[in-house]
Amino acid sequence: MSMRTHSPARSRRTLVFVAAALLLAAAPLPAAAQGKGDVAAARVLFVQGAKFAREGRWEEARALYARSLEIKATPLTRYSLGVAQKETGRLVDALASFRAFLAEPATPTTEPYVGPAREAVAKLEKRIGRATLAVEPGKVDGLALALDGKPVRAAPGQVLELDPGDHEVVASAPGYRAAVVRFSVAAGGSVEVPLALAPAAAEASRASAAGGGLPPLAEASEGPSRTLPVVVMGVGGAIFAGGAVLGLAGLKQASDARSGTGSDASSARAKGIVGDVLGGVGIATVGVGLYLLLNESAPSPPKAGSVTPWLSASGAGVEMRL
Structure with missing residues (x-):
């Protein structure tokens, strides 16, 4: 058989x-x-x-x-x-x-x-897994619960049956900030999920009190002006260019002169000397402007170890710099 x-x-x-x-x-x-x-x-x-x-x-x-x-x-x-x-x-x-x-x-x-x-x-x-939602405060008008993005009809303290794995529950109510909790439940296991609803106005007040009042917004600061160094460098460049032009004109006039002792030769030498002086003054002026530009004081960075409270329409908190 x-x-x-x-x-x-x-x-x-x-x-x-x-x-x-x-x-x-x-x-x-x-x-x-x-x-x-x-x-x-x-x-x-x-x-x-x-x-x-x-x-x-x-x-x-x-x-x-x-x-x-x-x-x-x-x-x-x-x-x-x-x-x-x-x-x-x-x-x-x-x-x-x-x-x-x-x-x-x-x-x-x-x-x-x-x-x-x-x-x-x-x-x-x-x-299956099981989760008990513990909402605080216990009695809230208009309480809405959502599990994994889907609304659930469950009262606080009621046990929810869940597939094993990761889940997210959101509790919201008028006048309160939404509470979001992510949790995991094992096969055959059970967890208690605390959901603390904080009144929106009270939370903002606590943030303000903790910071002794929120500091005023800092006005934008442009830092030290760079106008003067740029102007000085521009003037120096113009003087150098003028000296160069005058020097070149003197060289041309000297090359066209019939002799080295005439009026044309003297005028050419005078233009060359003036061109050299202007060129030197121009270079010196550009150097001064460049020095002023490079030695401007940089804006001071935020101080280390500072704690700054902040408040917005979506929440409140503190910003820490370590």
């Missing part, structure tokens, strides 16, 4: 396939309650989802089961969606689907799945 063993994954796929066959055989709802076209569309989606489930393509199966359930909510669709959610790591969603399936009255069609659903619920309840 030969014996065959079946893996749990294969058994789950078999149950899903049987569920698809039963759904096809189920009688449709009255036309007044649901259109025949909607029922047919839900069946097509379910059958395609079951095909993906048999192939192990659980993410695609989950999406199709969810769409089928939106069109026509049936116990078998809900059960199959729970299986796909469990296989894709959406443990909390899977737990909710199985619980909803078990909450409906059992029928001959759904009876074979009641046992597996109860077993899945028992295992999932041991795998």
Whole structure:
């Protein structure tokens, strides 16, 4: 005698396939309650989802089961969606689907799945994480909570069921600054998440008191003026250029003179001497301007070890320089 063993994954796929066959055989709802076209569309989606489930393509199966359930909510669709959610790591969603399936009255069609659903619920309840939100102050009007970017309807102190891993919770209320807390929960573990809401006006007052009053804004300072050094350098350059032009004119006149003792020669020598003097004065003046420019006092840097309070529309705090 030969014996065959079946893996749990294969058994789950078999149950899903049987569920698809039963759904096809189920009688449709009255036309007044649901259109025949909607029922047919839900069946097509379910059958395609079951095909993906048999192939192990659980993410695609989950999406199709969810769409089928939106069109026509049936116990078998809900059960199959729970299986796909469990296989894709959406443990909390899977737990909710199985619980909803078990909450409906059992029928001959759904009876074979009641046992597996109860077993899945028992295992999932041991795998999910739990978080208790501790909001302070305890009673706040208009309190809103969001978990991982999605609003949650939970009162402070209520235990939330979460998939294991990292999460972010945000608590907000009119007149308070939002409290944001990031936390992690292990499989089967539980954590308490403190959320302290601070009144917006009170927080600004504390920041002001801590700094003895916020300092006035420092006016922009342009630092020492660079106008004088630049002007001095410009004048020196002009004098040097004038001396150079005059010196060149003297050289040309000397080269054109017929003799070295005539009036033309004397005039050329005079122009050369004046050009040399002006050139020297120009260079000296440029040097003075450059000295003034390079020796300007630089603005003093912020002092080390300073603590400066700040306040804006989005919050308050301190700036530290170490």
